[in-house]
Amino acid sequence: MxxxxxxxxxxxxxxxxxxxxxxxxxxxxxxxxxxxxxxxxxxxxxxxxxxxxxxxxxxxxxxxxxxxxxxxxxxxxxxxxxxxxxxxxxxxxxxxxxxxxxxxxxxxxxxxxxxxxxxxxxxxxxxxxxxxxxxxxxxxxxxxxxxxxxxxxxxxxxxxxxxxxxxxxxLAGAGPARRDTVVAFGDSITDGFSSTPDTDHRYPDALAGRLAEAGLDRPVLNAGIGGNLLLSDAPWFGERAAARFRRDVLDKPGVRTVIVLAGLNDIGFSEVDPATYPTYRPNPDRSAEAVITGYRNLIAQAHTAGVRIIGGTLLPFEGAEYHTPASEAKRREINAWIRGSGAFDAVADFATALADPSNPDALRPAYDSGDHKHPNDAGYRAMAEAIGLAEL
Missing domain, CATH: 2.60.120 (Jelly Rolls)
Structure with a gap:
């Protein structure tokens, strides 16, 4: 070449x-x-x-x-x-x-x-x-x-x-090099759990489609791992988010913006019986403050690299296997910080977009894959629509 x-x-x-x-x-x-x-x-x-x-x-x-x-x-x-x-x-x-x-x-x-x-x-x-x-x-x-x-x-x-x-x-193209890549980073909800196989109906796929429809063709990469934890390495679920952030996000060519949706597993894994859910390890009891500290680490890494970072609010999950009063309280505290702290460059309020209007602690039934935690194809489309294209 x-x-x-x-x-x-x-x-x-x-x-x-x-x-x-x-x-x-x-x-x-x-x-x-x-x-x-x-x-x-x-x-x-x-x-x-x-x-x-x-x-x-x-x-x-x-x-x-x-x-x-x-x-x-x-x-x-x-x-x-x-x-x-x-x-x-x-x-x-x-x-x-x-x-x-x-x-x-x-x-x-x-x-x-x-x-x-x-x-x-x-x-x-x-x-x-x-x-x-x-x-x-x-x-x-x-x-x-x-x-x-x-x-x-x-x-x-x-x-x-x-x-x-x-x-x-x-892919090889003529210069100058573009700096407009978007990376979606997180756990199974970013990875597309419960989306229809072979149809590209994960939320990052839908976001790429929205950008194209708006005449804003930009690469959108999916750096989600099912079960991934913000703060802990896991045998089944990959290295912790902070450890893989540079490799999976910042080192990609032309990266301009990252959308982070992570932390739900950190506050959830400790709420279930490990004998019933043996893969949910490690499962320390993480505080909302610890998760927020993890976000600050990612924000600092992104800003040092000159990358814009958007924080996604944690989706409602009432009825899921690790929903308890304790994990729900942590989710609310974390989401309030994401929305109100100003630490992220922008916010994608996934929680509000997918919440059941009659019960904001639960997913809207039309968006629920059936496990009360992961969206279905329609829910993933709604997530993509919750991201302001101008914020990218």
Whole structure:
């Protein structure tokens, strides 16, 4: 690529250590003589693309025998004539050290906002446990042997709804470099829990759509992790928000604004019996003040990097498994601080937008996925509509 080409954000996810939680996945078993095909939807645009593969949580080097990038047709099928072999520093194979990451070279695969791209990875040798993103709400496909260029999607006989080793897609465009990327950062509500798989109905997806409809095409990246905690690392739910904030937000190309929605799990996990909810660990009894201190940490990091930071109010959750008088009191105190402190550059009042008018401690029934904590597709659209585009 020429010196005039700049890499811009296209798609991203926050990677996690291998675990078995939520839906079935292949993270702990890894792969051997298998091809994994994964589909992502970009919100940026460019004339070429490159991908980042992550072995951050691997305990041994990861050998990627081959990789391809193509434009998606439907499901595991790709558009005829669009498949490109990926290279890494000119080689068709790459060895990623334990804890490391690698970028592919540029591939001649142009993309426009909301195009879907397919990344296929072939592993001839056992990978060991896989760095992954648990709750993709997008289907990943697995086939025996080398199926990197397979035209028949039927060879992919197994599926999950997680992403494996894939961390970023960047798109090449002509300079000057833009600084308008928006990152949504948080837990399962940002990640899109209970949204319809393969439909891109998470709230960051809906926000990208709103921006496009307003003629404000901007990359919108989703850095949510289901179950993520603001203040604690968790085996199933990723590193704590403050520890991953730079990697998952501030280091993305052209980031201008981050929307933070985090803290509900911190005040909720301690309210349930760990024997019934064994993944809800660690579960210290966090105060509202401790959560607010966590927000101040993120605000300081963002402002040091020159990034605008918007605070999202914690959604109502009466009827959820960890709703108690104590956790509700903390939520109210935290939301009052978010709205009134002026510490964030702006506020996205998700709580008010999704509350039941007859009971502000509960989600509006039309927006409730059924667990009284996570929105459904309509609720995620309402969240996107609660964000003032001018505030971005």
């Amino acid at each position: 020429s010196d005039a080409i700049v890499w811009q954000a296209g798609w991203s996810t926050a990677v996690q250590r291998p675990s078995s939680g939520f839906d079935k996945n292949w993270a702990e078993e890894g792969f051997a003589d298998q091809t994994v095909r994964q589909v992502v939807r970009v919100t940026g645009s460019g004339t070429a693309a490159r991908v980042k593969l992550s072995n951050r949580y691997g305990t041994a080097p990861l050998e990627i025998t081959g990789a391809t990038l193509a434009r998606t047709d439907r499901g595991a099928a790709v558009q005829d004539g669009t498949t490109r072999r990926l290279t890494f520093a000119g080689a068709g194979t790459v060895r990623v050290p334990a804890g490391g990451e690698v970028w592919s070279d540029a591939a001649d695969v142009p993309a426009a906002p909301f195009d879907k791209l397919t990344v296929s990875l072939y592993f001839a040798r056992p990978t060991g446990p896989a760095t992954f993103h648990a709750q993709a709400f997008a289907t990943a496909y697995r086939a025996a042997g080398d199926q990197l260029t397979a035209a028949d999607p039927a060879v992919f006989t197994e599926t999950t709804v997680s992403w494996y080793f894939l961390a970023d897609v960047e």
